[in-house]
Amino acid sequence: ILCNLQKFKNAQSITLDGRRVELCANIGNPDEIENALLNGAEGIGLMRSEFLYMNASSFPTEEQQFTIYKSMLERMQGKRVVVRTLDFGADKHVDYFELPKEANPALGYRAIRICLSQKDIFGPQIRALLRASVYGKLAIMFPMVISVDEVREIKAFVQEQKQQLIEAGIAVSDSLELGVMIETPAAALISDQLAQEVDFFSIGTNDLTQYTLAVDRMNEKIGHLFNTSHPAVLQLINLTIQNAHKNGIWVGICGEAAADTLLTPHFLSMGIDELSVSVPSILPVREVVCKLDLSQFQG
Numbered sequence: 428i429l430c431n432l433q434k435f436k437n438a439q440s441i442t443l444d445g446r447r448v449e450l451c452a453n454i455g456n457p458d459e460i461e462n463a464l465l466n467g468a469e470g471i472g473l474m475r476s477e478f479l480y481m482n483a484s485s486f487p488t489e490e491q492q493f494t495i496y497k498s499m500l501e502r503m504q505g506k507r508v509v510v511r512t513l514d515f516g517a518d519k520h521v522d523y524f525e526l527p528k529e530a531n532p533a534l535g536y537r538a539i540r541i542c543l544s545q546k547d548i549f550g551p552q553i554r555a556l557l558r559a560s561v562y563g564k565l566a567i568m569f570p571m572v573i574s575v576d577e578v579r580e581i582k583a584f585v586q587e588q589k590q591q592l593i594e595a596g597i598a599v600s601d602s603l604e605l606g607v608m609i610e611t612p613a614a615a616l617i618s619d620q621l622a623q624e625v626d627f628f629s630i631g632t633n634d635l636t637q638y639t640l641a642v643d644r645m646n647e648k649i650g651h652l653f654n655t656s657h658p659a660v661l662q663l664i665n666l667t668i669q670n671a672h673k674n675g676i677w678v679g680i681c682g683e684a685a686a687d688t689l690l691t692p693h694f695l696s697m698g699i700d701e702l703s704v705s706v707p708s709i710l711p712v713r714e715v716v717c718k719l720d721l722s723q724f725q726g
């Protein structure tokens with residue numbers, strides 16, 4: 428199978444009737460970059476930045492983060508790298524940062540909520556990313572957003588950090604993109620307004636499914652209820668894609684559903700621009716895309 432898939436390595440991800448989709452890699456560690464490229468990744472669609480914090484005994488400094496982001500961008504040689512800012516809380520913890528005990532951690536103090544209330548954690552990551560932006564094609568995305576106000580606060584903070592760097596004589600790329608993850612029903616429902624604030628969306632179907640269906644993604648006892656193909660979830664995905672395009676921005680999917688080849692024709696007919704999947708799924712998804720004829724597909 429692997430051998431047959433190799434012929435798709437340098438192929439474009441384009442359907443028989445000519446619809447193109449960008450096929451990118453989800454990675455949790457920069458060590459995976461070479462393998463992603465070997466498997467035909469057109470970019471990194473989700474770099475989970477938690478590894479920087481997990482493999483440390485204290486918060487990584489701006490300098491340490493800068494070195495790693497710079498190296499990642501250089502190794503990707505101009506292909507886009509979407510770095511997601513720190514997504515702690517719920518299932519993700521480190522020893523040196525004590526989170527409050529909460530009755531509902533998945534609905535609690537996590538991700539962008541931590542970053543916006545603790546700028547001493549957010550600041551070094553944003554500055555490191557801004558400084559690295561001139562070494563390749565960087566996009567920064569923010570997890571767990573629920574409101575336009577949050578996005579405006581994020582943008583103002585990024586702008587302020589950028590201004591400070593520029594005043595200190597440090598270059599920041601003009602083509603840096605800022606985007607949000609659509610992984611709460613709230614974000615999907617107000618995606619028309621959010622799309623006016625950002626350069627792109629990436630739909631996090633893992634959390635979007637959890638919050639739409641009220642099914643804990645970690646709870647095996649109700650694992651059979653965790654269904655990304657549920658019409659409620661698919662409607663929110665479709666709405667997000669239409670609102671992105673109405674406002675002229677691109678939209679991808681980076682949750683596990685992006686690798687579900689039964690859903691590929693649905694996502695493509697909704698108009699998805701990018702699918703980001705784990706490295707071993709890139710070529711199998713590309714093969715399905717290349718054999719698809721959307722004009723023959725009835726969802």
Ligand code: PEP
Pocket residue numbers: 473475514610630631632633634635681682683
């Ligand atoms: C998601 O929620 O779909 C997602 C991609 O993020 P994570 O799985 O890291 O929460």
Ligand code: MG
Pocket residue numbers: 570610631633634
């Ligand atoms: Mg998520």
